[in-house]
Structure formats: structure tokens, C-alpha cells
Amino acid sequence: MDVRPIGIFDSGVGGLTVTGRVMQVMENEKIVYFGDTARVPYGSKGKDTITRFSCQDVRFLLSQDVKAVIVACNTASSNSLDYLKSTFDVPVFGVVEPGAAEASKITKNKKIGIIATEATIRSGAYEKEIKKADSSIEVFSKACPLFVPLAEEGWCNNEIARLTAEKYLAPLLEKGVDTVILGCTHYPLLRSCIQSVVGENVVLVDPAYETAVRVREYLNKNGMLREENTKAEHKFFVSDTTNMFDRICSEALKENYQATEINIEEY
Amino acid sequence: MDVRPIGIFDSGVGGLTVTGRVMQVMENEKIVYFGDTARVPYGSKGKDTITRFSCQDVRFLLSQDVKAVIVACNTASSNSLDYLKSTFDVPVFGVVEPGAAEASKITKNKKIGIIATEATIRSGAYEKEIKKADSSIEVFSKACPLFVPLAEEGWCNNEIARLTAEKYLAPLLEKGVDTVILGCTHYPLLRSCIQSVVGENVVLVDPAYETAVRVREYLNKNGMLREENTKAEHKFFVSDTTNMFDRICSEALKENYQATEINIEEY
Numbered sequence: 273m274d275v276r277p278i279g280i281f282d283s284g285v286g287g288l289t290v291t292g293r294v295m296q297v298m299e300n301e302k303i304v305y306f307g308d309t310a311r312v313p314y315g316s317k318g319k320d321t322i323t324r325f326s327c328q329d330v331r332f333l334l335s336q337d338v339k340a341v342i343v344a345c346n347t348a349s350s351n352s353l354d355y356l357k358s359t360f361d362v363p364v365f366g367v368v369e370p371g372a373a374e375a376s377k378i379t380k381n382k383k384i385g386i387i388a389t390e391a392t393i394r395s396g397a398y399e400k401e402i403k404k405a406d407s408s409i410e411v412f413s414k415a416c417p418l419f420v421p422l423a424e425e426g427w428c429n430n431e432i433a434r435l436t437a438e439k440y441l442a443p444l445l446e447k448g449v450d451t452v453i454l455g456c457t458h459y460p461l462l463r464s465c466i467q468s469v470v471g472e473n474v475v476l477v478d479p480a481y482e483t484a485v486r487v488r489e490y491l492n493k494n495g496m497l498r499e500e501n502t503k504a505e506h507k508f509f510v511s512d513t514t515n516m517f518d519r520i521c522s523e524a525l526k527e528n529y530q531a532t533e534i535n536i537e538e539y
Numbered sequence: 540m541d542v543r544p545i546g547i548f549d550s551g552v553g554g555l556t557v558t559g560r561v562m563q564v565m566e567n568e569k570i571v572y573f574g575d576t577a578r579v580p581y582g583s584k585g586k587d588t589i590t591r592f593s594c595q596d597v598r599f600l601l602s603q604d605v606k607a608v609i610v611a612c613n614t615a616s617s618n619s620l621d622y623l624k625s626t627f628d629v630p631v632f633g634v635v636e637p638g639a640a641e642a643s644k645i646t647k648n649k650k651i652g653i654i655a656t657e658a659t660i661r662s663g664a665y666e667k668e669i670k671k672a673d674s675s676i677e678v679f680s681k682a683c684p685l686f687v688p689l690a691e692e693g694w695c696n697n698e699i700a701r702l703t704a705e706k707y708l709a710p711l712l713e714k715g716v717d718t719v720i721l722g723c724t725h726y727p728l729l730r731s732c733i734q735s736v737v738g739e740n741v742v743l744v745d746p747a748y749e750t751a752v753r754v755r756e757y758l759n760k761n762g763m764l765r766e767e768n769t770k771a772e773h774k775f776f777v778s779d780t781t782n783m784f785d786r787i788c789s790e791a792l793k794e795n796y797q798a799t800e801i802n803i804e805e806y
Contacts, residue, residue: 309584310578310584310588310592311577311578312583316579316691316781316783317576317577317779317781318779318780318781321577321778321779324802325577417688417691417692418685418688418689418692418694418699420688421684421685421687421688422685424583424684425684425685427685431702432685432699432702432703432706435698435699435702436699439699511588512584512585512588513585514583514584514585516583535591537804
């Protein structure tokens with residue numbers, strides 16, 4: 273048994289959608305969340321910058337005595353996971369491999385679409401993991417840089433969001449994909465808009481749930497679950513105080529938490 | 540005479556539109572540009588974070604031995620200019636006061652609209668400067684967070700850009716503004732779209748030109764112009780290497796420059 277918290281970090285507040293899944297799958301676990309709201313987004317930036325930022329994020333979480341780290345951010349998972357795993361002496365989990373594995377199980381026609389940030393698409397990480405699961409699957413990718421600002425503006429299902437989704441998803445639909453991975457933590461907020469554009473026959477995969485299941489399996493196997501019946505207390509940290517945290521928090525977690533501001537550049 | 544370069548910083552590559560104006564107004568001056576592409580955008584972040592980042596940006600420029608600093612970023616100008624002026628022993632120029640003064644001269648019906656980032660609007664800086672110029676002018680503001688990602692996606696005049704501009708500008712047009720300040724360095728890239736939405740009778744003001752004129756006046760008055768006929772060489776620095784620099788550079792400066800990457804967190 274290990275009563276220490278699970279650490280989760282994200283480039284901003286999008287990782288709260290992953291946090292919601294972790295709470296649902298492991299309701300007994302304490303969580304320390306860090307959102308790098310001062311330097312958000314990571315998805316338009318280069319691999320070295322993403323890795324440098326991610327290392328600081330992990331160092332902050334380690335200062336909070338976490339027993340494991342979940343890289344909720346798809347951009348950091350796809351660009352920096354190997355580096356983080358080899359650098360830090362703590363189990364580190366990304367969202368890409370679980371998402372890729374799930375989509376590979378779901379697809380029937382063996383055509384999967386990935387929508388994500390530019391840096392995630394550029395990394396080729398989802399494609400690599402899908403090919404590992406089943407090399408006969410065809411993968412089609414599309415970077416969707418407008419989706420995050422649309423979700424943050426709260427324009428999740430208006431005409432502008434629909435036209436944007438149509439424009440981004442058209443090339444994937446032309447290829448006949450039957451499964452699309454929501455490869456960015458913000459995209460579940462646009463889920464109903466995206467679903468209406470791709471149609472009911474295309475399955476949307478959010479890697480968060482499968483990631484949470486994997487982490488639970490690992491902790492269970494290694495005797496690291498927090499087997500206590502006292503209420504699990506969670507802590508939330510950000511690098512810039514923004515009202516975006518409150519809005520996405522109540523949307524993703526159906527509960528209001530207070531976030532504490534820290535200076536991430538000191539880690 | 541002072542042959543040292545003028546320093547210009549911005550949260551990212553948008554400030555290249557200001558740099559273009561500075562080159563046009565002072566073709567003899569050397570420029571050192573820094574774009575904080577690793578932490579872009581500033582416009583969605585809090586005042587303290589914006590000021591901390593801006594101080595690092597100025598310290599980097601000072602390490603390049605600049606004789607003056609232009610805060611090209613409207614968000615930094617409106618949130619941190621006073622702090623920068625009182626902290627650093629170098630003349631520091633913002634874009635807000637020149638833009639506000641120009642708009643105040645242009646408006647006939649004394650109704651000015653401001654479009655800018657959330658942090659610029661929240662600061663109230665443009666409103667304050669306009670009221671100083673003419674307290675009878677009415678000011679109407681609207682934050683337009685989708686404009687920067689639209690410009691960066693290259694969607695400057697498609698249906699999505701037009702619908703977005705219509706949605707953002709409708710409340711200003713309802714108030715009957717005859718002048719609109721483009722209060723973010725990226726917005727000139729959307730100029731023709733915005734102009735078509737507001738109509739030909741509304742004047743769009745880009746603060747960059749007036750800012751460059753002010754800086755020239757100051758340098759001239761203080762005997763600090765670089766009065767040499769040798770070619771002025773410019774230097775460009777970014778905190779994250781991105782192809783966005785190349786794209787906006789060739790669009791804003793009609794010339795290609797190489798940018799050198801630095802780690803801004805060391806300053």
C-alpha cells in the first residue's frame with residue numbers, strides 16, 4: 273500500500289478531463305494536479321521546449337511526493353515520454369499508447385484518424401503505437417490548432433465550431449476512417465460537435481479512460497494502491513492564475529476546486 | 540549619435556508587424572528582435588505573469604546592448620509598461636499611448652472601439668489613454684481570443700474568419716464606433732477581413748506606425764539616431780524555434796531572416 277498521491281500534469285487546464293477519468297477509475301486515490309497555464313499551449317512548440325517544460329513539471333510534482341506521474345498532455349506524452357521515463361525515478365504514464373491500443377481494438381475497417389496539436393501530429397507517436405498494435409492499420413492525421421482556443425472561448429457547438437470541425441475532419445472522412453482518436457485533452461469538450469460532423473458511425477476515442485485503467489492496473493500489481501477509506505484529498509496547482517481553471521474544472525470534474533499558483537521556472 | 544541597436548520584443552512573432560513599421564520609419568537603425576515563442580501567448584495570462592515574462596525579455600535585450608526598447612506586444616504594453624519603465628535604466632516605449640492618441644485624432648463621432656487580447660482589455664490601458672487625450676470620447680472594448688490562432692493558421696479571410704469577426708465586432712458596430720484600434724500585433728494580418736466586416740466608413744488604426752514615429756522623435760531629440768550610411772544589420776531571436784517565424788517574417792517584413800533560439804528563462 274502506498275498512500276502518496278498520483279501526480280498529473282498538463283500544459284494547461286485541458287488535463288482536468290483526464291483527471292476526471294482518473295478520479296472515476298480510482299476514487300480512493302489522492303491527486304496532485306499541475307497545469308502549466310503560464311506557458312500554455314505546448315502543442316504549437318518544438319520538441320526541446322516541450323521536453324524542458326515537461327521536466328520542470330515532473331520535478332514540481334516530485335516535490336509534492338507523488339508515487340506516479342500521469343502525463344495528461346498529449347503533446348508532452350508524444351514528444352517527451354521516453355525522456356521523462358529515463359530521467360526520473362518514478363513510474364511515468366502517457367496517454368498515447370493506451371489511446372492507440374484502444375482505437376486499434378475498436379476499428380473494424382482498419383482505418384484510424386488522429387486529431388491533435390501540431391506537435392503531437394509531427395511526433396508521429398500515435399501512428400507508431402498503432403502500427404505496433406496492428407501493422408495493417410492505416411493511420412490518417414490532422415492537426416487542429418483552432419480546437420483549443422474554440423473550447424476555451426466556450427464556442428463548443430456553434431456555427432464557427434462546426435465549420436472548423438468540418439474543415440479539419442474532411443480529409444479524414446474522405447479516407448473512410450471508422451475511428452477517430454481525440455488526441456488532445458481539450459477535444460472532449462468539443463465532442464458533440466465533432467461527433468455530429470463525423471456522423472454516428474465513426475467512433476470517437478478519448479485516451480483518458482484507458483490511461484486511468486492502465487495506471488490502476490500498475491498500482492494494483494505493485495501493491496501501490498491507496499487502500500484507505502478516508503476521503504482522498506486533492507490538490508491543484510497552476511503556474512498562472514486564470515479564470516479558465518474554474519470554468520473547465522466545474523465542466524470536467526463537476527466540482528469546484530481552488531488552484532494554488534506556483535512559479536514553475538524555479539523547478 | 541548612438542550606433543547601438545533598438546530592441547523590440549513581443550510575446551511571439553506578431554511583433555514582426557511592428558518591426559516592419561520601425562524599419563520603414565527608421566531605415567538606418569539596427570534592430571534586435573526577441574519573440575517569446577516558447578511562452579506565447581501572453582494575452583490569455585495574468586498581469587503578474589506578463590510582467591515577469593516581460594522583465595526577462597527586457598533583460599535579454601539589454602544583454603544585446605540596445606539603446607531603447609519597444610514593447611511591440613499590446614498585452615505587455617498595457618499590463619507592464621509602467622513597471623518596465625521604472626525598473627530598467629533604458630528608454631522603454633509601448634504601443635498603447637501612440638495608438639490611443641492617433642485614434643483620438645481620427646474619430647469624428649467620438650466613439651472608438653478597441654479589439655485586443657483578454658489581458659489588454661482587462662487592463663483598461665487603451666481606455667485610460669484615450670480618456671486622457673479627450674475625456675468626451677466613448678470607448679467600447681471587445682476581447683477577440685480567436686483572432687491570433689486564426690491568423691497563425693493562415694485563415695485570414697475565409698468564411699470562418701469572417702463569421703468570427705462578425706461575432707466579435709457586432710457589439711462595437713451596434714454602438715456606432717467610427718474608429719477601431721487593432722490592439723494586438725497579429726490583427727493587421729486579418730485587416731482586410733476586419734475591414735470588410737466593419738465597412739469602409741470605419742477607420743482601422745494600427746498603433747505600430749505611430750509608435751515608430753514616436754521612437755524616432757525621441758531618438759532624434761536626444762541625439763541618439765544612428766547616423767551612418769552603412770547597411771543596418773538586424774538580429775532576430777526566439778525562445779522556441781517554430782516555422783511560424785519564417786511565415787510571418789516573410790509576410791510582415793517581405794524578407795527572410797534567420798532567428799536564433801535562446802533560453803529566455805535564464806534571463
